[in-house]
Amino acid sequence: MSLAAPSSRRRTRAAALGAALLVAAAVATTGGPAVASDGDGTGAGDRSTTREAAALTGTAKLYRSLGDDITFSFDAHLAAKDTGDPSKATGTFRFSHYLDGFGASAEVKVDCLVTGGKVAVVSGVITKSDLEGAEGRRVGVTVHDLGREDRLGYSWASTGSPVEQGPMPKCVSSAPFERVKAGTGDFKVLPWEPKL
Known part of the structure:
Protein backbone atom coordinates (compact mmCIF):
# COMPACT_ATOMS: atom_id res chain seq x y z
CA MET A 1 0.00 0.00 0.00
CA SER A 2 1.36 3.44 -0.98
CA LEU A 3 1.40 6.43 1.35
CA ALA A 4 1.36 8.96 -1.53
CA ALA A 5 -1.93 10.47 -2.56
CA PRO A 6 -3.19 9.56 -6.10
CA SER A 7 -2.61 13.12 -7.39
CA SER A 8 0.95 13.10 -6.02
CA ARG A 9 1.70 9.84 -7.87
CA ARG A 10 0.38 11.34 -11.13
CA ARG A 11 2.63 14.39 -10.74
CA THR A 12 5.67 12.18 -10.10
CA ARG A 13 4.92 10.07 -13.20
CA ALA A 14 4.38 13.19 -15.30
CA ALA A 15 7.69 14.69 -14.15
CA ALA A 16 9.55 11.44 -14.90
CA LEU A 17 7.93 11.21 -18.33
CA GLY A 18 8.82 14.84 -19.05
CA ALA A 19 12.47 14.26 -18.12
CA ALA A 20 12.61 11.16 -20.32
CA LEU A 21 11.16 13.11 -23.26
CA LEU A 22 13.78 15.88 -22.82
CA VAL A 23 16.60 13.33 -22.89
CA ALA A 24 15.12 11.64 -25.96
CA ALA A 25 14.80 15.00 -27.73
CA ALA A 26 18.41 15.88 -26.93
CA VAL A 27 19.62 12.54 -28.31
CA ALA A 28 17.50 12.91 -31.46
CA THR A 29 18.74 16.43 -32.24
CA THR A 30 22.43 16.06 -31.32
CA GLY A 31 23.06 12.40 -32.17
CA GLY A 32 24.03 11.69 -28.57
CA PRO A 33 23.28 12.71 -25.00
CA ALA A 34 23.21 16.42 -24.30
CA VAL A 35 26.36 17.78 -22.60
CA ALA A 36 26.54 21.08 -20.80
CA SER A 37 28.89 23.47 -22.56
CA ASP A 38 31.61 25.45 -20.84
CA GLY A 39 31.65 28.15 -23.50
CA ASP A 40 34.20 26.72 -25.91
CA GLY A 41 32.06 23.84 -27.15
CA THR A 42 34.13 21.14 -25.50
CA GLY A 43 31.66 20.15 -22.80
CA ALA A 44 31.45 20.90 -19.10
CA GLY A 45 34.99 21.28 -17.87
CA ASP A 46 36.27 19.40 -20.96
CA ARG A 47 36.23 16.05 -19.18
CA SER A 48 36.46 14.23 -22.52
CA THR A 49 39.62 12.36 -23.48
CA THR A 50 41.22 12.77 -26.86
CA ARG A 51 41.70 9.58 -28.86
CA GLU A 52 45.38 8.83 -29.32
CA ALA A 53 46.57 8.68 -32.92
Whole structure:
Protein backbone atom coordinates (compact mmCIF):
# COMPACT_ATOMS: atom_id res chain seq x y z
CA MET A 1 0.00 0.00 0.00
CA SER A 2 1.36 3.44 -0.98
CA LEU A 3 1.40 6.43 1.35
CA ALA A 4 1.36 8.96 -1.53
CA ALA A 5 -1.93 10.47 -2.56
CA PRO A 6 -3.19 9.56 -6.10
CA SER A 7 -2.61 13.12 -7.39
CA SER A 8 0.95 13.10 -6.02
CA ARG A 9 1.70 9.84 -7.87
CA ARG A 10 0.38 11.34 -11.13
CA ARG A 11 2.63 14.39 -10.74
CA THR A 12 5.67 12.18 -10.10
CA ARG A 13 4.92 10.07 -13.20
CA ALA A 14 4.38 13.19 -15.30
CA ALA A 15 7.69 14.69 -14.15
CA ALA A 16 9.55 11.44 -14.90
CA LEU A 17 7.93 11.21 -18.33
CA GLY A 18 8.82 14.84 -19.05
CA ALA A 19 12.47 14.26 -18.12
CA ALA A 20 12.61 11.16 -20.32
CA LEU A 21 11.16 13.11 -23.26
CA LEU A 22 13.78 15.88 -22.82
CA VAL A 23 16.60 13.33 -22.89
CA ALA A 24 15.12 11.64 -25.96
CA ALA A 25 14.80 15.00 -27.73
CA ALA A 26 18.41 15.88 -26.93
CA VAL A 27 19.62 12.54 -28.31
CA ALA A 28 17.50 12.91 -31.46
CA THR A 29 18.74 16.43 -32.24
CA THR A 30 22.43 16.06 -31.32
CA GLY A 31 23.06 12.40 -32.17
CA GLY A 32 24.03 11.69 -28.57
CA PRO A 33 23.28 12.71 -25.00
CA ALA A 34 23.21 16.42 -24.30
CA VAL A 35 26.36 17.78 -22.60
CA ALA A 36 26.54 21.08 -20.80
CA SER A 37 28.89 23.47 -22.56
CA ASP A 38 31.61 25.45 -20.84
CA GLY A 39 31.65 28.15 -23.50
CA ASP A 40 34.20 26.72 -25.91
CA GLY A 41 32.06 23.84 -27.15
CA THR A 42 34.13 21.14 -25.50
CA GLY A 43 31.66 20.15 -22.80
CA ALA A 44 31.45 20.90 -19.10
CA GLY A 45 34.99 21.28 -17.87
CA ASP A 46 36.27 19.40 -20.96
CA ARG A 47 36.23 16.05 -19.18
CA SER A 48 36.46 14.23 -22.52
CA THR A 49 39.62 12.36 -23.48
CA THR A 50 41.22 12.77 -26.86
CA ARG A 51 41.70 9.58 -28.86
CA GLU A 52 45.38 8.83 -29.32
CA ALA A 53 46.57 8.68 -32.92
CA ALA A 54 47.71 5.04 -32.86
CA ALA A 55 48.52 2.26 -30.42
CA LEU A 56 49.77 -1.31 -30.18
CA THR A 57 49.31 -3.15 -26.88
CA GLY A 58 49.11 -6.68 -25.58
CA THR A 59 51.08 -9.87 -25.01
CA ALA A 60 51.19 -13.22 -26.78
CA LYS A 61 53.31 -16.31 -27.25
CA LEU A 62 54.19 -17.56 -30.71
CA TYR A 63 53.33 -21.08 -31.86
CA ARG A 64 56.29 -23.40 -32.46
CA SER A 65 55.92 -27.16 -32.95
CA LEU A 66 59.12 -27.85 -30.97
CA GLY A 67 57.76 -26.00 -27.92
CA ASP A 68 59.95 -22.87 -28.05
CA ASP A 69 58.84 -20.27 -25.50
CA ILE A 70 58.65 -17.08 -27.60
CA THR A 71 56.83 -14.09 -26.08
CA PHE A 72 56.19 -10.57 -27.39
CA SER A 73 54.67 -7.75 -25.28
CA PHE A 74 53.80 -4.26 -26.54
CA ASP A 75 52.89 -0.94 -24.95
CA ALA A 76 53.40 1.51 -27.85
CA HIS A 77 51.47 4.76 -28.38
CA LEU A 78 51.33 7.75 -30.71
CA ALA A 79 49.70 10.78 -29.08
CA ALA A 80 46.96 12.68 -30.92
CA LYS A 81 49.13 15.80 -31.05
CA ASP A 82 51.81 13.80 -32.91
CA THR A 83 49.51 12.23 -35.51
CA GLY A 84 51.60 13.71 -38.34
CA ASP A 85 54.88 12.20 -37.12
CA PRO A 86 54.96 8.45 -36.29
CA SER A 87 58.56 8.80 -35.12
CA LYS A 88 57.25 10.58 -32.02
CA ALA A 89 55.70 7.35 -30.75
CA THR A 90 56.53 6.37 -27.19
CA GLY A 91 56.48 3.26 -25.08
CA THR A 92 58.26 -0.05 -24.93
CA PHE A 93 58.10 -3.56 -26.21
CA ARG A 94 59.76 -6.75 -25.06
CA PHE A 95 60.49 -10.10 -26.63
CA SER A 96 62.11 -13.34 -25.51
CA HIS A 97 62.94 -16.72 -27.06
CA TYR A 98 63.86 -19.75 -24.96
CA LEU A 99 64.14 -23.48 -25.70
CA ASP A 100 65.41 -26.08 -23.25
CA GLY A 101 66.68 -23.38 -20.90
CA PHE A 102 68.67 -21.51 -23.54
CA GLY A 103 67.77 -18.22 -25.20
CA ALA A 104 67.62 -14.51 -24.62
CA SER A 105 65.30 -11.57 -24.04
CA ALA A 106 65.30 -7.88 -24.94
CA GLU A 107 63.63 -4.63 -23.92
CA VAL A 108 63.11 -2.01 -26.61
CA LYS A 109 62.40 1.73 -26.45
CA VAL A 110 59.84 2.60 -29.17
CA ASP A 111 60.93 5.13 -31.80
CA CYS A 112 58.22 4.72 -34.46
CA LEU A 113 54.66 3.37 -34.74
CA VAL A 114 52.48 3.16 -37.84
CA THR A 115 49.15 1.34 -37.88
CA GLY A 116 46.59 0.75 -40.60
CA GLY A 117 43.37 -1.11 -39.95
CA LYS A 118 44.36 -4.06 -37.76
CA VAL A 119 48.05 -4.06 -38.75
CA ALA A 120 50.82 -2.29 -36.82
CA VAL A 121 54.52 -1.80 -37.48
CA VAL A 122 56.56 -0.68 -34.50
CA SER A 123 60.29 -0.15 -34.19
CA GLY A 124 62.69 0.80 -31.47
CA VAL A 125 66.19 0.51 -30.10
CA ILE A 126 67.14 -2.35 -27.78
CA THR A 127 68.00 -0.85 -24.39
CA LYS A 128 68.58 -4.04 -22.41
CA SER A 129 69.29 -7.61 -23.48
CA ASP A 130 71.18 -10.73 -22.49
CA LEU A 131 71.88 -11.40 -26.18
CA GLU A 132 75.46 -10.29 -26.72
CA GLY A 133 75.74 -7.40 -29.18
CA ALA A 134 71.99 -6.63 -29.25
CA GLU A 135 71.93 -3.45 -27.13
CA GLY A 136 71.79 -0.30 -29.24
CA ARG A 137 70.38 -2.06 -32.33
CA ARG A 138 67.08 -1.02 -33.90
CA VAL A 139 64.51 -3.76 -34.45
CA GLY A 140 61.03 -3.74 -35.95
CA VAL A 141 57.94 -5.88 -35.41
CA THR A 142 54.71 -6.23 -37.39
CA VAL A 143 51.46 -7.34 -35.71
CA HIS A 144 48.19 -8.31 -37.39
CA ASP A 145 45.38 -8.11 -34.82
CA LEU A 146 43.02 -10.96 -35.79
CA GLY A 147 41.39 -11.56 -32.43
CA ARG A 148 42.33 -15.06 -31.24
CA GLU A 149 44.45 -15.76 -34.31
CA ASP A 150 46.88 -12.82 -34.23
CA ARG A 151 49.97 -12.94 -36.44
CA LEU A 152 53.43 -11.42 -36.01
CA GLY A 153 56.61 -10.76 -38.01
CA TYR A 154 59.97 -9.22 -37.11
CA SER A 155 62.82 -7.47 -38.86
CA TRP A 156 65.37 -10.22 -38.17
CA ALA A 157 63.23 -12.95 -39.80
CA SER A 158 65.70 -13.53 -42.64
CA THR A 159 68.83 -13.42 -40.47
CA GLY A 160 67.70 -15.32 -37.37
CA SER A 161 68.97 -12.72 -34.89
CA PRO A 162 68.68 -8.97 -34.31
CA VAL A 163 72.48 -8.91 -34.03
CA GLU A 164 72.89 -10.27 -37.57
CA GLN A 165 70.32 -8.05 -39.34
CA GLY A 166 72.48 -4.94 -39.75
CA PRO A 167 71.38 -1.29 -39.46
CA MET A 168 67.80 -0.42 -40.41
CA PRO A 169 65.53 2.63 -40.56
CA LYS A 170 62.55 3.31 -38.31
CA CYS A 171 59.21 1.51 -38.76
CA VAL A 172 60.56 -1.34 -40.89
CA SER A 173 59.72 -5.01 -40.32
CA SER A 174 58.66 -8.19 -42.13
CA ALA A 175 55.24 -9.53 -43.05
CA PRO A 176 53.38 -11.08 -40.07
CA PHE A 177 54.16 -14.70 -40.96
CA GLU A 178 54.23 -16.19 -37.43
CA ARG A 179 51.08 -17.49 -35.74
CA VAL A 180 50.21 -16.79 -32.12
CA LYS A 181 49.91 -19.81 -29.84
CA ALA A 182 46.24 -20.64 -29.23
CA GLY A 183 44.82 -18.98 -26.14
CA THR A 184 47.65 -16.47 -25.67
CA GLY A 185 46.98 -13.65 -28.13
CA ASP A 186 45.56 -10.34 -26.98
CA PHE A 187 47.30 -7.86 -29.29
CA LYS A 188 45.24 -4.71 -29.86
CA VAL A 189 45.89 -2.30 -32.73
CA LEU A 190 44.38 1.19 -32.77
CA PRO A 191 44.29 2.37 -36.42
CA TRP A 192 46.19 5.50 -37.38
CA GLU A 193 44.07 8.05 -39.23
CA PRO A 194 46.47 10.72 -40.50
CA LYS A 195 45.20 13.75 -42.35
CA LEU A 196 46.33 13.09 -45.91
